[in-house]
Amino acid sequence: MLRILHSLPRTHKLLLLPVATMVTVLGAQKIVTTYQDVQREYRTLDTVIVPLEVDARPVLPTLSFERSPVGDAIEMASQALDATRHQLPLAKLVDGEALDLDLINTASASADGGLPLALTRPAQSGASDASQAQSKLDQGAVHMAVVVGTIGSGMLDHDGALMADATSYEPVSDEELGLFDDGPVILEKEIAATEPFVPEWQTYTVKQGDTFAVMAQNHLGLGYSEVLRLLDELPDKNALTRWRAGNSFEYQLDEEGKLLALRMMRNARTGFMVERDDAGFEVATIERTGEASQRLFAGTVSGSFARSAQATGLSSAEISELTRVLGQRLDFRRDTRRGDRFQVLVESDVIDGSSFDPRVLAVQYEGERFDMTLVRNGADSKFYTPDGESLDPAFNRYPFEGSYRLSSGFNPNRRHPVTGRVSPHRGTDFAMPIGTPIIAPADGRVEKVANHPVAGRYVVIRHDNGYQTRYLHLSRPLVSRGDRVTMGERIALSGNTGRSTGPHLHYEVLVNNTQVNAMTVELPENKSLTGEQLVAFKRQAEPLLAALQSGETGAVVASRRDSGDDEG
CATH class of the missing domain: 3.10.450 (Nuclear Transport Factor 2; Chain: A,)
Structure with a gap:
C-alpha cells in the first residue's frame, strides 16, 4: 500500500493522506495490541479481522458526500484504493481544490473478529454520552500511525514536490528570534590595522664641506666599515667622494633608518643604483634613453x-x-x-x-671650388653620396690619422751621405712621436710580426686586393700573426727601434712583391x-x-x- 501511495501524484497524496493515516492507525493499534499480548503469560496472539460490507464498491467520496456520525473507514479506504486503480474522478482534481476531510481519534475492535471495527470522529457538542463510549486509541499507536503515514505519503522525500515548493512568506525580525536579547554589540577597544612599511625616496643635496663618510653615518645609518665597502663596490670611486656643493642624490631607508637603496646620476643620461642585499651592497648602472631629435x-x-x-x-x-x-x-x-x-x-x-x-x-657643402652632398647609411654608419658612392676608399693612402712630416721619400737611387754609394730607400718615412697609433690602410690579414737588428720591431700585412704593407721601427705591435684586421684598425705604435736616426715610421707598399712609391701608386677605387x-x-x-x-x-x-x- 505504501508503494502505491508513493507512486501517486501530489494531489492524490493530499487526498489520501487522512485515509492512509487512518488505516495505519489500525495497523499500529494491532501492533501494540499484539505486543501487549506477548507480555501476558499463557496468552495466544490474536489477529484483528476487518470485514468489508458485501456491497462494497469502488466509489470516491465527493464534496457532497453525506457524512454519517460513524463513517465506514474500511469502505472509504477501499474506495480510495480502488479509485487509484481504476482512474476514477480523483485524477480530475487539480491543484488548489479544497476537500472537506475529518479525522478520527478513537477506534475499537472485537477480539474474536465477529464485530466490525468501530471508528469515532472528534466529539461534537450535543452528542450523547453513549456515542462517546468508545475506547481511546493508545497515544503511542497514534504517534506511530502518523509517522508511518507521513512516510508512506512521500511528504518527507527530499526530492518530492512538497519539499521543492517549501518556502516562507512571513518575515521574522531579529528581535523575534532573540538574536540580540543581550542588547547591541559595543566594541570597547578599537582594532588597530597593521599597515606594511613602504620606504619612500628622499633627496639629499650636497652642502659645502660635506663628506660622504660623515653624511652616510648621520643620514643613512651606515657605519664606517659599511661606507668603505659601499665605496669599493662603485664602478667610479670618485662618484661619492669628489662631489660638488649642489649635487644631489636620492636614497631610501628601512624602518630602522638604515640605507636600503641609493640612486645617483652622473648626468641626465647615466648614473648608478646601489641596493642592500644579504651579502652587502649590489651596484647597477643606470642608462636613460632619450628621444631622438633632429636639428x-x-x-x-x-x-x-x-x-x-x-x-x-x-x-x-x-x-x-x-x-x-x-x-x-x-x-x-x-x-x-x-x-x-x-x-x-x-x-x-x-x-x-x-x-x-x-x-x-x-x-651639404656648396663652394667655389668644391660641391658635395653626403648622407649617413644607417646599415653600416658610413657616408655615401646620394648615388651610393662610398667615401671610404678601398685603400687609404696614409696608415695613420692626422698629418705628419714626410722626412724621407721613396728613392731607389738614393746615395749614402758618407760612403757615396747607392743605398736605395724603398719606403716612405714619416717623422712622428714615439707611441703614435698606426692603422691598417685596408682590410687584410697579418702575415708576420717580428724583430730585426736593422728594421727593429715590424709588422707585415697582406691585404685582400693582393697588396702588401710593411711597418718598421715600431715601439710595440698590437696584433699577432694570423689576425684579421679591417680598415682603420690600430695595428701598432710608432717608435725608434732598430737602426734609426730618430723616432719615425718607415712605411712600405708592395705590389707583386715589389716595393712601390706609397704616395703615387694607384690604389683600388x-x-x-x-x-x-x-x-x-x-x-x-x-x-x-x-x-x-x-x-x-x-x-x-x-x-x-x-x-x-x-x-x-
Whole structure:
C-alpha cells in the first residue's frame, strides 16, 4: 500500500493522506495490541479481522458526500484504493481544490473478529454520552500511525514536490528570534590595522664641506666599515667622494633608518643604483634613453671652417665628426673659400633638455671650388653620396690619422751621405712621436710580426686586393700573426727601434712583391652600394635630403649665417 501511495501524484497524496493515516492507525493499534499480548503469560496472539460490507464498491467520496456520525473507514479506504486503480474522478482534481476531510481519534475492535471495527470522529457538542463510549486509541499507536503515514505519503522525500515548493512568506525580525536579547554589540577597544612599511625616496643635496663618510653615518645609518665597502663596490670611486656643493642624490631607508637603496646620476643620461642585499651592497648602472631629435645647422665659411661651424651653434663633438667626414674629400686649407655655404643635419638623444650622442646624418657643402652632398647609411654608419658612392676608399693612402712630416721619400737611387754609394730607400718615412697609433690602410690579414737588428720591431700585412704593407721601427705591435684586421684598425705604435736616426715610421707598399712609391701608386677605387643595399639607402636618404633642401625638420632647427673670426 505504501508503494502505491508513493507512486501517486501530489494531489492524490493530499487526498489520501487522512485515509492512509487512518488505516495505519489500525495497523499500529494491532501492533501494540499484539505486543501487549506477548507480555501476558499463557496468552495466544490474536489477529484483528476487518470485514468489508458485501456491497462494497469502488466509489470516491465527493464534496457532497453525506457524512454519517460513524463513517465506514474500511469502505472509504477501499474506495480510495480502488479509485487509484481504476482512474476514477480523483485524477480530475487539480491543484488548489479544497476537500472537506475529518479525522478520527478513537477506534475499537472485537477480539474474536465477529464485530466490525468501530471508528469515532472528534466529539461534537450535543452528542450523547453513549456515542462517546468508545475506547481511546493508545497515544503511542497514534504517534506511530502518523509517522508511518507521513512516510508512506512521500511528504518527507527530499526530492518530492512538497519539499521543492517549501518556502516562507512571513518575515521574522531579529528581535523575534532573540538574536540580540543581550542588547547591541559595543566594541570597547578599537582594532588597530597593521599597515606594511613602504620606504619612500628622499633627496639629499650636497652642502659645502660635506663628506660622504660623515653624511652616510648621520643620514643613512651606515657605519664606517659599511661606507668603505659601499665605496669599493662603485664602478667610479670618485662618484661619492669628489662631489660638488649642489649635487644631489636620492636614497631610501628601512624602518630602522638604515640605507636600503641609493640612486645617483652622473648626468641626465647615466648614473648608478646601489641596493642592500644579504651579502652587502649590489651596484647597477643606470642608462636613460632619450628621444631622438633632429636639428639643422646652416652657416657660411669666413676664415677657418671649424670656427665658421662653431658660429652656427654646433658643439665641439659635432664639429669634430663633421670635419672628419668632409675631410675625406675636402682639403680645408686649399679647397675652402670665403662665402662657401654648408648645411648640417644632426641627430642626438635629448634628455631633460640636454643633448647626448650627436650623430651627423647629412651634410651639404656648396663652394667655389668644391660641391658635395653626403648622407649617413644607417646599415653600416658610413657616408655615401646620394648615388651610393662610398667615401671610404678601398685603400687609404696614409696608415695613420692626422698629418705628419714626410722626412724621407721613396728613392731607389738614393746615395749614402758618407760612403757615396747607392743605398736605395724603398719606403716612405714619416717623422712622428714615439707611441703614435698606426692603422691598417685596408682590410687584410697579418702575415708576420717580428724583430730585426736593422728594421727593429715590424709588422707585415697582406691585404685582400693582393697588396702588401710593411711597418718598421715600431715601439710595440698590437696584433699577432694570423689576425684579421679591417680598415682603420690600430695595428701598432710608432717608435725608434732598430737602426734609426730618430723616432719615425718607415712605411712600405708592395705590389707583386715589389716595393712601390706609397704616395703615387694607384690604389683600388672606392666601394659603392649596389642592388638591394642601394635601394634601401636611397629610401632612407630621401627625407634627409629633403630636410637639407627645405631647411625644415621635425625638431628644433638652429641656423646662423653670420661670419666668424677671419683667419689669413
